[in-house]
Amino acid sequence: MPVIMACSSLLRGEHDAHPVMPPTPPAPALSTFKQIPAGVWVLGFVSLLMDISSEMIHSLLPMFMVGTLGASTLTVGIIEGLAESTALIVKVFSGTLSDYLGKRKALAVCGYALGALTKPLFALAPTAGVVLSARLLDRVGKGIRGAPRDALVADLTPAAIRGAAFGLRQSLDTVGAFVGPLLAVVLMLWWSNDFRAVFWVAVIPGMAAVLLLALGLREPAPLSTQRRPNPLSRANLQRLGATYWWVVGIGAAFTLARFSEAFLVLRAQHSGIPVAWVPLVMVAMNVVYALSAYPFGKLSDQVSHRALLAVGLVVLVGADVVLAQSSHWHGVVAGVALWGIHMGITQGLLAAMVADTAPPDLLGTAYGFFNLVSGVAMLVASALAGWLWDSHGAAATFYAGAGFSIVTLVALATFAPASIKKQRVST
Numbered sequence: 001m002p003v004i005m006a007c008s009s010l011l012r013g014e015h016d017a018h019p020v021m022p023p024t025p026p027a028p029a030l031s032t033f034k035q036i037p038a039g040v041w042v043l044g045f046v047s048l049l050m051d052i053s054s055e056m057i058h059s060l061l062p063m064f065m066v067g068t069l070g071a072s073t074l075t076v077g078i079i080e081g082l083a084e085s086t087a088l089i090v091k092v093f094s095g096t097l098s099d100y101l102g103k104r105k106a107l108a109v110c111g112y113a114l115g116a117l118t119k120p121l122f123a124l125a126p127t128a129g130v131v132l133s134a135r136l137l138d139r140v141g142k143g144i145r146g147a148p149r150d151a152l153v154a155d156l157t158p159a160a161i162r163g164a165a166f167g168l169r170q171s172l173d174t175v176g177a178f179v180g181p182l183l184a185v186v187l188m189l190w191w192s193n194d195f196r197a198v199f200w201v202a203v204i205p206g207m208a209a210v211l212l213l214a215l216g217l218r219e220p221a222p223l224s225t226q227r228r229p230n231p232l233s234r235a236n237l238q239r240l241g242a243t244y245w246w247v248v249g250i251g252a253a254f255t256l257a258r259f260s261e262a263f264l265v266l267r268a269q270h271s272g273i274p275v276a277w278v279p280l281v282m283v284a285m286n287v288v289y290a291l292s293a294y295p296f297g298k299l300s301d302q303v304s305h306r307a308l309l310a311v312g313l314v315v316l317v318g319a320d321v322v323l324a325q326s327s328h329w330h331g332v333v334a335g336v337a338l339w340g341i342h343m344g345i346t347q348g349l350l351a352a353m354v355a356d357t358a359p360p361d362l363l364g365t366a367y368g369f370f371n372l373v374s375g376v377a378m379l380v381a382s383a384l385a386g387w388l389w390d391s392h393g394a395a396a397t398f399y400a401g402a403g404f405s406i407v408t409l410v411a412l413a414t415f416a417p418a419s420i421k422k423q424r425v426s427t
Contacts, residue, residue, distance in 0.1 A: 077386020167297015
């Protein structure tokens with residue numbers, strides 16, 4: 001009996017000489033923040049530097065065009081609409097080319113370099129026509145770099161944390177978007193509203209962004225070394241699928257509801273804020289945007305995309321109504337802050353949705369078409385906003401934005417594909 005019991009104990013692993021050790025606890029999982037690849041951080045800081053450069057100019061440009069160059073509000077709307085839509089339209093070609101070549105970094109460097117080289121044109125501009133030329137060239141640069149950069153983020157990041165990665169890059173981008181106007185305010189006060197001197201200073205961070213990208217980012221190896229087919233072939237476009245094209249459509253609807261931010265600058269000026277202090281309104285918006293983009297991007301990895309988009313639209317309606325009804329600077333700041341929350345909720349989310357619904361080898365093309373359609377919508381929205389402002393006043397512009405937002409919200413609730421309605425499952 002003792003022998004049998006001993007054998008039984010050995011079979012169960014209970015012998016005193018060889019006790020069973022407790023299982024080793026698993027290593028603690030890294031936080032999402034620490035899992036984000038170094039290349040995404042580099043792209044984020046490149047965006048930060050370029051946005052400092054661009055926003056030092058763009059936060060002052062509407063006032064420069066109207067006050068110094070004598071342009072009308074409609075002209076401002078058309079210039080801004082053409083500029084932003086040009087950037088978005090060019091992205092389709094750069095994105096497709098990056099898919100065809102299997103190389104994205106070189107295109108991104110070229111786009112950032114073109115943007116940096118256009119900055120002196122703003123300081124030299126004698127007429128609104130020269131400003132238009134500078135804006136178009138600057139936005140062509142943005143268009144060249146945009147889709148390859150977004151595709152690089154998707155290439156570098158595991159699918160389960162893409163929302164967080166896009167949110168982080170957007171947050172760093174937006175830090176630049178509020179540091180730029182802040183610097184513009186300081187320099188305008190220092191140099192007694194000398195627009196052109198501020199524009200010259202903006203050249204420096206733009207050049208720094210190009211150097212950081214060229215020297216600081218290692219592009220991941222392509223998925224395949226085989227000869228790549230034409231990304232624009234009918235077969236490849238069909239591979240994008242109905243869900244992807246729905247994301248493209250809803251992105252365009254968001255753009256119609258949210259026209260150029262130049263109108264936020266003009267609204268601030270009309271509220272009685274001194275010219276030198278007006279860029280602080282954009283600082284407020286971008287501080288809120290920067291603080292909200294990463295948390296909402298991370299949240300988008302865990303919750304229903306449709307629900308989060310709906311929340312973003314509700315916030316945009318609130319921003320438009322507050323801006324339409326408020327003539328005092330307190331109300332303008334509140335409306336601009338809500339605008340920033342809307343951007344934080346939706347911009348990284350839409351970028352992640354494109355990556356989730358498109359094939360990996362067509363990401364550049366997917367971002368390109370997404371931005372092509374959004375670019376046309378931006379042109380229409382900004383021209384309409386400028387016409388409404390000149391014809392019916394500032395309030396009409398923002399009430400129209402609220403109306404487009406409500407229509408988009410109804411379309412989102414009614415026509416969203418089943419795969420968008422469900423909670424996203426991490427992979």
